[in-house]
Every structure is written in C-alpha cells, then in structure tokens.
Amino acid sequence: MTERRLSPAARAALDSGDDAQRLQVIRRKPFVRHAVIGTIFERLEEALDDYPTEGDSHILVYGLSGMGKSKAAELFAERHRHPDDPNAPASVVQVLYVSMAGVTSGRGLLMLILHKLGAPYSAGSSAESLYPTVVSLLARVGTKMLIIDEIHNVAFGNRLERLKVLSVIKGLGNDLKFTIVGFGTPDALRALKWDPQIERRFEPMRIPRWGRNVETYGFLNSLESTLPLSQPSFLSEDPVADWLIDQSEGLTREIVHLVRRGAVKAIRNGRACIDLPLLKSLKYRPASVRRAEIERVLEAEGTDRFGL
Known part of the structure; x- marks a missing residue:
C-alpha cells in the first residue's frame, strides 16, 4: 500500500481516539467495492439503461x-430501488431484489415477488393464477430490472419444478421487457441448461476466487482502507498477502473475516497495525479444514441414526 488511505468512517473513528468507536466501525462490516464487482456493476448499469429490451437479454453472476x-x-x-426523478411516485420500484433461498418452484418465486412488494395473495394460489398478478404489479411499479439472488436453487427442485420456474423467468422477461439478473453458485449454470432457450438468454459473469494478481491486491487495499488503525498494515504486500490468499482459499468472506478479526485484536492489544504474527495468532482454520472436521465427526457419530 503506497499511500495511506482511509474511508471517511475509518478516519473519523481513528481521529476520535475512542477504541470503542473504532471497534464499532470494524463490526459494521461495510461493503468493500473492488475491481471485479465494479465491472459487474458497470454491466448492470448498462443493462438498466437499455430498458426496455426484447426480454431476451439477461445476466447471470456466479x-x-x-x-x-x-x-x-x-x-x-438498494442504490437503484427508486428512480432518479424526485417527482416520481413513491411506489416506483426501479430495481427489485428477491432471494430464492429455500425456493425451488415457479409458484414460490412469484409469491416472493408479491411478498417483497407487499401485495396480498392466497397461499393456495397456483403459479398460473399468480403470474398475471405479478406481471401487472411489476408493470405498475415501474420495475426495470429484476434481481434474483440464490438462483441456483432452481437446480434443487424436481424436473417439473425446474422447467416451470425457468418458464416463469422466461415469461417475465418477455412480458415486461426488462433484464433479469441472477446471482448464484455455479449450480445456476447447470440449472439453466434444463431450458436451452433461456440458457442462451443469460450472459454469464464469473466472480473468481482471489489469487496472486492485481485485482486481489486492489481488493486488499480497499479492505484495509476500512480499518481505523493508526499505521498501515500493507495487506496487499508479501508476506501478509500470500498468507491471506492461502488461508482464505481465495474466498472473500474468509479474507474479510480474517482481516477484521486481526484488526479487532490489534486495537484491543494496543497494536498500531496488523502483521503476520498477529494474524497467525488467531489460530484460524481454513474453510476446507473445517468442513473436513465436520465430516469426520459425522462419520464417527454414525449419521445413519439421524437418517442422513
């Protein structure tokens, strides 16, 4: 890190001289924007500007x-939920976000949309009866983009459910002429293959693991800028960067968790920055090691008695 740079919140907390405030800033876990997400956001902005579309140009972020x-x-x-026009009705929802966590059916997806918009519906309604209500409501609130998080859950339904939910997604794009953006794991790629026509409509954008490259070092610099520490930790430089990449196995969640734990310990111990000995003192175990331990415990306990 060639230049000392802190986010406004981190700078204010550091200047306050109050350790409690510094710890509070760390625990807020602010979103760390980086080059990969920046590229994805630029593509989403472009898609939003292209509204209305032919309904056949969607994006899959996996x-x-x-x-x-x-x-x-x-x-x-959240940034685009309301339109830029201050005179627009409060009911306008320009970008709608829903999460398919635990949902594998087209009916479930339609109910999620209605619930998110605060619209009444009968729990016993079929997908066929819910669909026109959803289309009418989304048109009325001016939705220009539908974001479906956890879209990989489509892959976990039975064959009929998979085909129906993909049909609902395809229909919403066709009828509302907006871009659908799916966020999910690589299982989403397999799910889309069940309908070759809809698979061709999704442009895949991959979020790769972090490795030894300029994008990772930029991410580490951005992460460090959120930490109210009095001295730079040089997270993007060796040997700290190498250790973080290896121990985290390239996962964002693990890197952030490690760095924030290190920052908390540094503040509590009166340290000015994070260094490699401090990080190693956290006794961190990589995600793959934790999973292996769970598997060994389950095997030793005899999972058959739990019906697993």
Missing part, C-alpha cells in the same frame, strides 16, 4: 459461496 454475491446484489438493488 461464483462460489462466500464470494460476496448476495451483498453485491442487495447493494445494487
């Missing part, structure tokens, strides 16, 4: 669990 997809999806939707 990556491993723990890469910050959901946070990015929520942030983009």
